[in-house]
Amino acid sequence: MVRNKVVAAVEELATPLVTGLGLELVGVEYVKEGGRWYLRIFIDKPGGVTLDDCQAVSESLDPLLDEADPIPHSYHLEVSSPGIERPLKKPADFERFSGHRVQLTTFTPQDGQRKFTGRLEGLEDQMVVLILDDGQERRIPFSEVATARLKASWL
Template identity: 35%
Template sequence: MSRKNIIRTVREHCEPVVEELGYDLVDLEFVKENGSYFLRFYIGKTEGISIDDCQRVSEVVGDKLDELDPIEESYYLEVSSPGLDRPLKTDKDLKRNIGKDIEINLYKSIDGKKKYIGELLDFDKDYIKIREDNLMDKKLDREVISKIKLAVKF
């Protein structure tokens, strides 16, 4: 089975399990590193993720994966928090972060800038709307956005 199919199958069967436990499945990857395979679940919840959360999800998901057995190769199962600088990839990610400051990188310059930082106000399938520090609202076409992540301010 291809990696893409493995991810699709694992997501289809394990995302409901993760959500039943009270977490969001933020991202999922199946990669080969230094000769070993890793199946990584990145989970989130509003209050943040603890080691106990990761262990709980790992045990339940591990049992589900043993039942499904979708991966022929031996692999390591990892469950962790996605971290602060992870990309916001889905509408669910965006919805969870409305009102927070985000950083948007673009494929091409708009108004002489390839990076915008501001409060996430709204979004739809075509646009992301932010309020920059100068209190100006900016609507950016999603087609020109290369990456969105939470802005880390000190």
């Protein structure tokens, strides 16, 4: 699919640039909304990103995208934080956010269930360890995780 190729090409261009600025590339999204194409770059760092971080990535990435030309038509480039309920994708994310509340969905049912919410305990032997809201520990194979996001807790 063309979208996947664009995302892969942009990730390859953006990763060294973003890490060179002391940031993490959380993800790349290439979508059509309201008749317009958007290329969204999500960045993060401990303590959160600033507008200056987003501007620096945008200004540095724009000429690289123009030169590599991975997108054959016009689009809007957006650089932002992944938000308070950021996705967890890489094994390192599951370690970094240990102790945080998460919502996780699996590809196939695990003991008859696909959606789980609880406190992330980390990743052990390729198993995501959760303490569910009912206090039970659940171990889910990392390879079975379809989506995982931080879950905001409001006091």
